[in-house]
Amino acid sequence: MKIRKEMLKFHQYYFGEEEINEVIDTLRSGWITLGPKTKRFEDDFCQYLGCRSAAGVYSCTSALTLSLAALGIGQGDEVITTPITFPATTNEILLCGGIPVFVDVEPGTLNFDANKIEEKVTEKTKAILPVHFAGHPCDMDKILEIAKKYGLVVIEDAAHALEASYKGRKIGSIGDATCFSFYATKNITTGEGGMLTSNNEELIDKIKILRLHGISRDAWKRYGGEGFKYWEQVALGHKCNMFDIQAALGIHQLKRVxxxxxxxxxxxxxxxxxxxxxxxxxxxxxxxxxxxxxxxxxxxxxxxxxxxxxxxxxxxxxxxxxxxxxxxxxxxxxxxxxxxxxxxxxxxxxxxxxxxxxxxxxxxxxxxxxxxxxxxxxxxxxxxxxxx
Ligand SMILES: Cc1ncc(COP(=O)(O)O)c(C=O)c1O
The missing domain is CATH 3.90.1150.10 (Aspartate Aminotransferase, domain 1)
Incomplete structure (x- = not known):
């Protein structure tokens, strides 16, 4: 059997002329950070998923950070999740003071076994964090049932699962918050990038404040010709917003999804x-x-x-x-x-x-x-x- 000379790479992203032209347009527009293109990408993303609200962020890791923060996960809180995931999932739990609690996986999908979640619930449990491994949705009915029974929030790591749906419902509008990745090897890419989606518009409004230092108005609105508005810091936030050069890629990648x-x-x-x-x-x-x-x-x-x-x-x-x-x-x-x-x-x-x-x-x-x-x-x- 003949061995080829050229390496067949594990992964290769694809950008067309549309992505390249949109990036150039952004560079020429005079606005390269969080701004109108991020807003457009967020709107397109909501439309694709059929969810109410979305916040563009720097990465899926940032989306996890912000979800945990906005949903009040903190010191000593237990978050039930899977051991077969990228470290970002559980690092963010530890970094906010929480404790990851691992549930073993099911052999067919390598998703955590939803039938084994309940035995891990304690008085300290605050959240369930399913990871839709390889793009295969976890058993969301069972997860939501346990979450409801014990008053837990559900934060989904959908880094792999942009096109996935569970019993006819698209991933991205099922749990309290869902985190997507547009890292270079993901289903669509913006180089680095992420999106946080929810049907809870108030939660996404809060996340939009937390993604930008805790400041109450987005920078592009402050300087965007609506008249001068001073900003106010209303919360202790992070700096992990998406920026328009990323969104320029995302807008056209989404059309190819x-x-x-x-x-x-x-x-x-x-x-x-x-x-x-x-x-x-x-x-x-x-x-x-x-x-x-x-x-x-x-x-x-x-x-x-x-x-x-x-x-x-x-x-x-x-x-x-x-x-x-x-x-x-x-x-x-x-x-x-x-x-x-x-x-x-x-x-x-x-x-x-x-x-x-x-x-x-x-x-x-x-x-x-x-x-x-x-x-x-x-x-x-x-x-x-x-x-x-
Ligand atoms: C399951 C999972 N969660 C989270 C992440 C982090 O994504 P990002 O690089 O966009 O922060 C990855 C990245 O590979 C991942 O595979």
Whole structure:
């Protein structure tokens, strides 16, 4: 089998002339920070999701910071979440004084198992923070039911889940607040960027104040020709607003979102069809009542059927000029978390055992049919040469 010369990257973003021209227009407009383009992107985003209100922020991490702050999570409050996530999710809980409480994952989706949430609720629990891993929605009915029963808020980490819906409802208007990411590898990108959405308009108004130092009027309105208005600081805020150069990219990326999704879905279906023949690897499942955002394509290796480890599998793909990645090793195995929260090590056995069995294959809309076929052939070759 012929190995290609050019690396097939794990991810590649796509910008067209529209994004480039909008950035140039922004640079020429005389206004590059939070302003009219951010407002336009927020409005377009609300329309796409069918939610009432949205605040553009610097990143999904900022969206998490602001949601936790605005919903009153603080010192000693417990937040129930998943160990299979990017550290940003739980770092922000710790940074606001809260304590992440981990629930083990379900094997098919790697989302935290909603049936195991209730046993973790204590008097200190204030919030549930589902992460829609790989773009597959968590069991929101169960989560909302528990939240209602115990008076908890629900903050969703939808960094992977822009196009996802749960039982016909789009992710972004279900929980109290939902956090999206437009980081370079996400479903749409603004380089760095994020959006916080909610059907609670008052909450988003509060977040718009908190994203800009706690100041009561956005800068562009202060200087924007409505007559002089002095600003007032009304809360203790952060500095994590979106700015118009980011929004210029986002406005046009959002127009491509469904096409991008369609293309990734086709690639996932090809992978699924090809890999269903191999007992050595297992793709994740998509449940019937959801729409997945198909953000990443994860396979689980059966270690008992292969003579190489997951890391060696990644090396084998690299030798065949294919980039892959790991989403994610359980946070309970990260050195920082092991030291900071030693009591959580070993409490999520499935997440921990999956941590050295999962890897993610290339998945992005500009992959050609032959790129996809190349990945299939090379994964097949790696399995065939290394099966026990
Ligand atoms: C699940 C999850 N949450 C949060 C983040 C943080 O996103 P951002 O880089 O936009 O802050 C990421 C980024 O990879 C992520 O994967």
């Amino acid at each position: 469904d096409l991008f999704w369609e293309k990734r879905k086709i690639i996932c279906e090809k992978y699924d069809a090809a890999f269903s023949n191999f007992p050595e690897i297992k793709p994740l499942e998509v449940k019937k009542d959801v729409k997945s955002a198909y953000h990443i394509y994860v396979i689980v290796l059966d270690k008992d059927r292969l003579k190489i480890s997951r890391d060696e599998f990644i090396d084998e793909l690299m030798k065949r000029r294919i980039g892959s990645a790991i989403h994610f090793r359980s946070l309970t195995l990260q050195p920082y978390y092991k030291e900071r929260l030693p009591e959580v090590v070993g409490t999520v056995p499935l997440a921990e055992s999956l941590s050295d069995r999962i890897l993610s294959l290339p998945l992005y809309p500009t992959m050609s049919d032959s790129d996809t076929q190349y990945v299939v052939d090379m994964v097949t070759d790696t399995i065939e040469k290394n099966r026990l």
